[in-house]
Amino acid sequence: MMVNIPSFKLNNGRDIPALGYGTWLGLNEKFEFMSEDLPKLVEAMENAVDVGYRHIDTAHLYRVEPEVGQVVRKKIQEGVVKREDVFVTTKVWNHNHRPADVETAVKESLERLGLDYIDLVLMHWPMSISADGVDEKIDYLDTWRGFEAVLSQGLVKSIGVSNFNIAQLTRLLANTKVVPVINQIEINLNLGQKDLVDFCKKNNILxxxxxxxxxxxxxxxxxxxxxxxxxxxxxxxxxxxxSVTQINLRYLFQRGLASIPKSITKSRVLENASIFDFELDDEDVSALQKLDNNFRTVLPSFWQNYENYPFEKVDGDIPKPPLSLHKW
Structure with a gap:
């Protein structure tokens, strides 16, 4: 079975599929990467491309860029897709926030991916943290100039940000030559982020x-x-x-949002993309809106005292950041 996934138009005129395949494997209870699931991820990613996915989301931190590139190149060789059919996103990690380091990081991602260009590169977080866990306090405006440079060089087709709040986006927009095409943030039924979404839509940021x-x-x-x-x-x-998860993803799509669910189960990969053959009515949407209770699933409070941390702070003892999030 094949799925036909529609696209959204970015502010630079390029298209991005409305639903992508996420490649974050996650951390176990010891904050170690769950690398044992890597073979299953590769198999599921190949299946995703076979059934119609054309958007793959990864990151330097995820440690899977080589596998993403392997799958993309394999599917090109098999004639399943052409390079221009596949939208690949990756991200620059926190220890590469100096403008020159952005260029180095992007070139290293290109090498790991084995691709000639990357469709979209995101600033993963607005904080700059060294590989030793030190707050480098580099202004994300300076980091963004590094992103503009790799765009002008043709290493990437589009640039954007992730985990930026309204205040940070406002400051970025006031001081940038290139408006980010995307802000990638946590959004689900429990965390609707209406004000941030409205701000992004007003400024033509997907x-x-x-x-x-x-x-x-x-x-x-x-x-x-x-x-x-x-x-x-x-x-x-x-x-x-x-299914409940299909209702969840359809709701996000009807809000005008792209999403990047992850699954290493073939049936769920297909299920997640099978959301474009029905429509939620006004009653459904109203009921789902009421489930928003501002509960954030991803809350890295261990970073909350670092400059440019974008989320609300929590009380109590703050643990040290996991070593696995320093550098790869």
Whole structure:
């Protein structure tokens, strides 16, 4: 079975598929990368391209750029896709925020991917943190000039940001030559981020939702997030003959958002993309909007005292950042 995934138009005229394949494998309880799932990721990614995915989201930090490039090149060789059919996103990590280091990081990503260009490169976070975990306090405006440089060199087709809040975007827009095409942020049923989404739409910046399921399917004790078996969700899913996760992704699409769900299960890969053959009505949308309780699944509070941390701070003892998030 093949799926036909529509596209959104970016502010530079390029198209990006509205739903992509996310490649973040995650960390285990010891904050170590779950590298044991890498073979399954490769297999699932190949299947994703075979069934119609044309948007792959990765990052320097994820440690899977070589595998992403391997899959893209393999599918080109098999005649499944042409290079121009596939939209590849990667991200520059926090220890490469000096303008010259941005260029180095992008060139290294190109080498790991084995590609001639990258469709989109994002500033992964607005904070600049050395490989030793030191707050370098580099202004993200200076970092952005490095992004503009790699764009002008043709190493990338588009540039954007991730995890930027309204104040940071406002300052960036006032001091930039190139408006970011994307702000990639956490958005799901529990974290709607309406004000930030509205700001991005007003300034013609597409929002891409990461962690689009939030804590929906996570077994987190004492978590206030809406869960998979919520009667509102199950009722809407039954009404449309769809799964709860499909209702979730369709809701994001109807908000005008792209999303990048991740799964290493073939059936779920296909299920996630099978959301363009039905439409939520006004009653459904209104009910889903009410599930927003501002619960953030990704809250790296261990960074909250670093300059340019974009989220609300929490009280209590703050743990040290995991070593796995320093450098790869």
């Amino acid at each position: 929002v891409v939702a990461y962690t689009p399921f939030g804590s929906l399917v996570r077994n987190t004790p004492n978590c206030p997030a809406t869960k998979y078996d919520d009667p509102v969700l199950t009722g809407i899913a039954k009404k449309h003959g769809k």
